Amino acid sequence: MRGPVPLAHLLLRQVVKAGDRVVDATCGNGKDTLLLAELVGETGQVWAFDIQSEALERTHQRLDAAGLADRVTLLACGHETLATLVPSLVCAVIFNLGWLPGGDRAIITEPATTLPALEGALQILDEGGLLLITCYPGHAGGDRETETVLTWATALDAQRFHVWRMGQLNVDQSAPFCLLVQKAISRHAA
Amino acid sequence: MRGPVPLAHLLLRQVVKAGDRVVDATCGNGKDTLLLAELVGETGQVWAFDIQSEALERTHQRLDAAGLADRVTLLACGHETLATLVPSLVCAVIFNLGWLPGGDRAIITEPATTLPALEGALQILDEGGLLLITCYPGHAGGDRETETVLTWATALDAQRFHVWRMGQLNVDQSAPFCLLVQKAISRHAA
Numbered sequence: 153m154r155g156p157v158p159l160a161h162l163l164l165r166q167v168v169k170a171g172d173r174v175v176d177a178t179c180g181n182g183k184d185t186l187l188l189a190e191l192v193g194e195t196g197q198v199w200a201f202d203i204q205s206e207a208l209e210r211t212h213q214r215l216d217a218a219g220l221a222d223r224v225t226l227l228a229c230g231h232e233t234l235a236t237l238v239p240s241l242v243c244a245v246i247f248n249l250g251w252l253p254g255g256d257r258a259i260i261t262e263p264a265t266t267l268p269a270l271e272g273a274l275q276i277l278d279e280g281g282l283l284l285i286t287c288y289p290g291h292a293g294g295d296r297e298t299e300t301v302l303t304w305a306t307a308l309d310a311q312r313f314h315v316w317r318m319g320q321l322n323v324d325q326s327a328p329f330c331l332l333v334q335k336a337i338s339r340h341a342a
Numbered sequence: 343m344r345g346p347v348p349l350a351h352l353l354l355r356q357v358v359k360a361g362d363r364v365v366d367a368t369c370g371n372g373k374d375t376l377l378l379a380e381l382v383g384e385t386g387q388v389w390a391f392d393i394q395s396e397a398l399e400r401t402h403q404r405l406d407a408a409g410l411a412d413r414v415t416l417l418a419c420g421h422e423t424l425a426t427l428v429p430s431l432v433c434a435v436i437f438n439l440g441w442l443p444g445g446d447r448a449i450i451t452e453p454a455t456t457l458p459a460l461e462g463a464l465q466i467l468d469e470g471g472l473l474l475i476t477c478y479p480g481h482a483g484g485d486r487e488t489e490t491v492l493t494w495a496t497a498l499d500a501q502r503f504h505v506w507r508m509g510q511l512n513v514d515q516s517a518p519f520c521l522l523v524q525k526a527i528s529r530h531a532a
Contacts, residue, residue, distance in 0.1 A: 163352075321496045
């Protein structure tokens with residue numbers, strides 16, 4: 153597991169099952185969306201957001217080539233709208249912050265929309281569900297966004313959310329890392 | 343996943359398969375040993391170490407009750423001997439540092455033996471295999487041991503080992519956390 157992508161995929165494989173509903177808040181080049189589409193199977197549903205049409209096109213092509221486009225709703229909207237647009241509880245929401253790989257590096261996720269998006273993700277997350285965020289502190293703006301997201305995550309109520317930071321130790325500390333927020337299972341339900 | 347035990351078990355379930363060989367370097371009350379014995383199946387093998395006879399007895403009872411004692415070799419030896427006593431490469435080695443739960447809290451793991459044990463674990467780890475260490479900085483001696491282990495892990499060659507720290511953000515920072523070291527798959531083999 154060199155870097156956060158294989159770690160995120162390992163965690164998603166453990167949590168997302170056939171028939172599940174999940175959200176990719178930042179579909180980018182569509183690699184995560186494709187994995188989610190595979191994991192939820194024929195009876196599941198993926199909602200995938202991006203503000204760049206280039207990202208949505210790449211994602212659609214990738215899904216189409218795999219024959220999985222039917223189970224994915226692509227939304228040309230900012231991720232801050234997800235709690236409004238996703239009509240049900242979901243078992244996972246993933247965010248890959250920063251810019252579109254191979255795209256315009258001037259277009260990056262920004263705290264002003266990322267924080268409302270993360271709050272929205274917690275609202276639609278089912279109990280036991282995972283919010284998985286890959287943070288990129290290594291670019292201008294990314295350091296500030298990472299700081300904001302870490303402050304937000306650290307302040308979450310420990311009775312309601314289990315919050316983990318998963319980062320590599322023996323690499324440059326500006327390397328990307330994962331934040332994982334699991335919604336606790338309530339005592340009433342247990 | 344409240345605390346490192348469920349996280350460690352999730353990672354082990356993902357990595358350890360039927361027929362595998364694995365090591366529990368600190369069997370303690372035997373809960374991790376039992377999980378490993380289940381995962382390796384009838385054709386696998388677990389080597390489990392502890393210096394306290396109380397720990398070995400508890401572990402044996404737990405394994406015996408589950409009908410899984412036959413696939414576990416219990417060794418009344420310190421974990422610093424593991425590279426000498428385990429006769430093959432393994433796909434996982436786990437360490438749960440600190441004291442025996444419910445036992446004598448004066449008997450704790452110590453850096454002078456923990457570091458050689460960790461070095462030994464890396465020697466017997468197969469490519470792609472996991473070394474999983476749960477650290478407990480919250481007791482006298484545990485803070486010093488944690489510091490030593492973190493320094494050791496941070497200095498590992500990034501070409502040969504992927505080193506992750508996985509800790510909870512929204513809890514007291516003396517809470518236990520996981521260190522995960524994965525031996526890289528060599529380019530020759532790939």
